[in-house]
Amino acid sequence: MTELRKDPITGRWAIIYVDGQRELPKWEPVGADGDTENCPFCEGHEDRTSPEIFAYRKEGTYPNTPGWFVRCIPHIRPWLSVRANLDRKGLGLFDMMHSIGAHEVIIETPHHDCDYHNSSLEQVVRILSTYRNRIVDLKKDQRLKYVLIFKNRGKPAGSLHVSHAHSQVIATPVVPIRTIQELHGTLKYFKMKDRCIFCDIIRQELKDGVRVVDENETFLCLIPYASRFPYECLILPKRHRAQFSQIEDAELKGLAQLFKRIFNRLHQVLNDPPYNCVLHDAPNTVPQKGAWQTIDQDYHWHFEIIPRIMRTAGFEWGSGFHINPIAPEKAVQDLRSISLKIDETKC
Structure with missing residues (x-):
């Protein structure tokens, strides 16, 4: 039997199979391809990438050399570039502008076969801290x-091209x-309730308990009521925050702990599945007429994790x-049932 469920935020509907489960299609575990010799993101191959913009490094090492933990570089084939003017135009009823923007790659580890589930807590903190750094830096450009x-x-x-972990x-x-x-x-x-809907969802889900995957003192992971995909997860801060850039260093550790636990669960239950992970954040709130008046009160940043085991x-x-x-x-x-195996021996 199926039922229709409505997302309370977007109004989007999902058809959910509620009697047990239907058979999922087969997928190949991701793993690493083992081709460290030709991987441009492995440590020691810094000359094969663009010059780094930002990095966490061992003390005494220099940019674009070995000795790094996380590197951020310009994408070698960027879709957007900061070196342009908007030049907005109307072409009859159509609108266009120059493709200004930024396109960067965050190389998350010097090791070829590491990911969130088997990286050390300190390494995941570095990755998340790099996310914060890039948001803060790029939002300084009011065009973005x-x-x-x-x-x-x-x-x-x-x-499609590089299996080495990167965002x-x-x-x-x-x-x-x-x-x-x-x-x-x-x-x-x-406007209706003078409350953040994400905060209300957090309260409701903690009360019900049936869709909570895991939590700690500062963060919560749940599977949405009207989830579109099997094992789709949201990770949210329990404390109301609109902008990821506001996260404090102590909170980064709590987020990293939950990241490791959730990706460990997904890795075991789904056998190293392909996935997308997306940070939903508030926009750059540069002055705009009539815009973003209550965004710090009404929005709530969150990570969305979608195992790619179903085709659209x-x-x-x-x-x-x-x-x-x-x-x-x-x-x-399913995700709660497994015993967590936290492996930090290499990464």
């Missing part, structure tokens, strides 16, 4: 309205439509509906 940080792991998730940063001169839909939903709720087909593209063959409550049981 949004900074999106995302990770594609495995070919089904969009990582990407893309800053755009407009706020993406997906973000606008989310912002409209949170603002509408705030014609019905989904045509309708905006998604079909989820595993109920969130069942997926939570």
Whole structure:
């Protein structure tokens, strides 16, 4: 039996299979390809990448040399560039502008076969701290309205060329439509109830308990009520915050702890699945007439994790509906059931 569930923020509907689960398609575990000799992101191959913008390094080492923990570099084939002017134009009823922005790569580890689940806590803190650094830095450019940080792991998730763990940063001169839909939903709720909808979701889910995967003192991981994909997860701060750049150093450690636990659970239950991980953050709140008046009160940053084990087909593209063959409550049981195996011996 299936049921329709509505996302309270975006209004999007999902068809959820609620009697047990339907069989999932087969997928290949991601793993690393082992080709360290030809990997441009491995330590010792710094001359094969663009010069680094930012890095966490061992004391006494120099930029673009070995001895780093995390590196951020310009993308070798960027979609957007800061070296341009907007030059907005109307072409009849169409609008266009120059593709200003930024496109960067965060190389998350010097080791070829490491990821969140088997990296040390300190290393995950460095990765998340690099996310914060790039957001703060890029938001200084008032032309850039949004900074999106995302990770594609495995070919089904969009990582086609390099298996070495890395994230990407893309800053755009407009706020993406997906973000606008989310912002409209949170603002509408705030105007009705004078509360943040994400904070209310956190309270409701902690009370119900059936969709909570894991938590610690400062962060919560849940599977959304109207989740679109099997084992889709959200990680949210329990303390209300609109902007990821506001996260404190002590909070980064709590976030890193939960990251490791969640990705360890996904790694074991789904056998190293391909996934996308996306940071949903507030836009660059540069002065705009009538915009962002209550965003610090009505929005709440969060990470979205989507295991890419289902294909999006014609019905989904045509309708905006998604079909989820595993109920969130069942997926939570699966993820909770395993014994965590925290491996930090190498990474």
